[in-house]
Amino acid sequence: MTLVLNDDDVAQVLTMKDCIAALEDAFREMGLGGVMNAPRRDSFMLASRPDAYYSFKTMEGGLESLGVVAQRINSDLITHPLIGGVTRRVKVPAAPGKRYVGLVFLYSSETLELLAIITDGHLQRMRVAGSTGVGVKYLARKDSCSAALLGSGWQAETAAWALASVRPITTIKVFSPNPEHRKSFAEKVGADLGIEVIPVEGAQEAVIGADIVATATNSAGAVVKGEWIEKGVHLTSIRVHELDEEAWRRSDLITFSGSGGPGAYFTYATQGFEASHRETERQGERAQLEDERFQRYRGKIHLLCDLLTDKVPQRTTPSQITLMNKNWGLGIEFASVAKLINDRARAAGIGKEIPTEWFSQTSHP
Numbered sequence: 001m002t003l004v005l006n007d008d009d010v011a012q013v014l015t016m017k018d019c020i021a022a023l024e025d026a027f028r029e030m031g032l033g034g035v036m037n038a039p040r041r042d043s044f045m046l047a048s049r050p051d052a053y054y055s056f057k058t059m060e061g062g063l064e065s066l067g068v069v070a071q072r073i074n075s076d077l078i079t080h081p082l083i084g085g086v087t088r089r090v091k092v093p094a095a096p097g098k099r100y101v102g103l104v105f106l107y108s109s110e111t112l113e114l115l116a117i118i119t120d121g122h123l124q125r126m127r128v129a130g131s132t133g134v135g136v137k138y139l140a141r142k143d144s145c146s147a148a149l150l151g152s153g154w155q156a157e158t159a160a161w162a163l164a165s166v167r168p169i170t171t172i173k174v175f176s177p178n179p180e181h182r183k184s185f186a187e188k189v190g191a192d193l194g195i196e197v198i199p200v201e202g203a204q205e206a207v208i209g210a211d212i213v214a215t216a217t218n219s220a221g222a223v224v225k226g227e228w229i230e231k232g233v234h235l236t237s238i239r240v241h242e243l244d245e246e247a248w249r250r251s252d253l254i255t256f257s258g259s260g261g262p263g264a265y266f267t268y269a270t271q272g273f274e275a276s277h278r279e280t281e282r283q284g285e286r287a288q289l290e291d292e293r294f295q296r297y298r299g300k301i302h303l304l305c306d307l308l309t310d311k312v313p314q315r316t317t318p319s320q321i322t323l324m325n326k327n328w329g330l331g332i333e334f335a336s337v338a339k340l341i342n343d344r345a346r347a348a349g350i351g352k353e354i355p356t357e358w359f360s361q362t363s364h365p
Contacts (some may be wrong), residue, residue, distance in 0.1 A: 001353035002114050003342060007122040009351050013344035014123070016161040019130040019337055020137070024308065026063060026336035027134060027257070031309030034064040035332045037258075052079045052092060061331020063339075067110045070335035072120055075101040088218060106338040114359040116342040116351075120334075123341065125158045127333040128326060129216075131257050131304075132236045133162030135324030136212060138307055138314055139255065140234035144211035145170045150203055150223045151216035152176035152185035155238070159216045160189045160197070172197045173206040176217070204228050215242040226250045235323040240290040243323070248293055251323040253315065254301045256294070258330050290327055 029035050038060040045054040055076040062069035077092040095101050102120035107113065136144075144167045149156055152174055163169050172189070174197060176182045182199040190197035200206050207213050207228045215237045217223055226246025229235065235251065237243050248254070294301060302312040304324070315322055345351045 002356045002359060003116040003345060003351045003353055005116060005118045005341065005345055005351040007119050009345060010118060010122045010126075010341055012350055013348060014126055014337070014341055016126065016130065016133065016158065016165045018340060019126045020133040020162065020165055022336045022340045023127065023130045023333060024134045024137070025065075026332045027131075027305045028308040029063055029065055030330075030332060031303075031305035031311065036060075036062040036069070037331045040328060047077055049077070049079075049092075051081075052077050054078075059329060059331045059334070061333070061335045062109060063332055063335050064109075066336065066339050067108060068115070068335050068339045069107045069109055070331060070338045071105045071107075072124075072329075072331070072334045073103050073105070074120070104334050104338050106335070106342055112360075113356050116338065116345075118338055118341060123334070123337055125155050127337045128155060128238060128329070129158035129162040130337070131333060132159065132214065132238070132324060132326045133166050134308075135236055135255055135257070135304060135326070136163060136234060137166040139253065139322040139324060140167055140212050141232055141315070141318055142167070144168075144234065146210050147172045147212040147214060148206040148210035149174045149214050149216070150176070150206065150242070151218075152178070152182045153216065153218070156185065156216040157189060159214050159236075160193065163212060163214060164193050164195065167212065169193075169212075170195055173200050173210065174198070175200050175203050175206040212236065215239075217242060222247075229321060231319040231321065233321055235321070236326070237323075238326045240293055240325055240327060248297055248323065250321055251297075252300065252320040253313070253322045254297055255304050255307055255322075255324040256301060257304045257324070257326050258328050259303065290325075293325075 040059040043056045047054045055078050057074040058071060060071045077094040079090050079092055081088060081090055093100050104118045104120045104123060105114060106116040108115055147163050147169055149160055149172050160172055174182050174186055186197040186199040203223055207224060212234045213224060215223055222241060222244035224243050224247055226244055229247055229250060235243055235247060306312045307314060
């Protein structure tokens with residue numbers, strides 16, 4: 001039977017600690033050459049709304065040790081409204097019931113069958129934070145107990161969970177531009193983790209004195225300046241531009257979760273559609289900046305998978321500044337976490353089952 005799981009089902013069976021462990025195993029297997037990762041693909045078409053365009057994104061990955069392959073798909077309607085004087089990229093919940101469409105399909109590489117269909121909302125944010133958690137585990141000082149968190153959205157919440165899962169964090173200072181958001185975020189995350197989470201008035205105030213500095217924002221520019229960083233700090237960013245050039249320059253050891261550049265390509269159906277061109281340009285600019293940073297600091301940049309297989313050194317002194325950039329997503333992240341979710345849900349009797357035969361055929365494809 002094929003198992004169908006929604007975000008609530010995923011939240012029941014997936015803990016951050018176990019998510020980090022699954023991702024750690026996946027990146028280690030990547031270092032040993034036992035994985036498959038296909039490039040991310042983004043395609044764009046004209047939509048009926050004049051202020052929006054359609055985006056279709058896919059990526060795949062598989063792990064030989066687990067005998068699974070996963071495909072992640074997003075079917076999105078994208079707008080670029082002006083919010084607070086800044087242009088933001090905003091997905092519209094245009095599916096019936098004001099919902100989004102993001103799915104992970106998990107296949108067996110042995111029996112070929114479709115094992116599970118999983119909505120990717122909670123899985124997505126867990127695998128991003130979990131991957132940065134692996135970096136923290138191997139790069140941050142073991143006595144790190146204080147953290148700065150830039151951002152107070154849905155991704156920042158799981159980032160806090162990841163930090164607390166791998167280091168004895170007692171205090172997190174959080175900053176985001178919206179005072180109400182950061183206050184409510186601090187209250188919720190502090191209660192969930194049982195630690196002190198303090199909303200502060202500025203990014204520099206959050207960073208000063210922190211052992212770990214983490215970013216999880218939708219900002220189009222840098223939110224952390226290198227001049228604020230103290231010796232011995234571990235930096236972790238999701239987007240390459242969230243840390244300024246000085247932060248990159250001062251870092252002694254830098255780790256990427258994937259190779260430099262996007263490993264992606266973009267297509268669009270409507271040549272004259274300005275918004276889709278802007279999206280392609282935006283992704284291209286991100287890829288270019290990432291590649292520039294990769295080339296500029298390549299002498300001290302390593303891949304996470306190589307760090308886990310002892311091909312490159314970890315932190316060697318307490319005073320080193322370390323940095324991990326959680327760059328473009330990898331298919332193996334979805335494969336490893338989806339396999340864990342599938343196994344846990346089946347054991348717990350969670351989710352809905354539908355006949356696997358609906359997704360196979362007797363005729364030759």
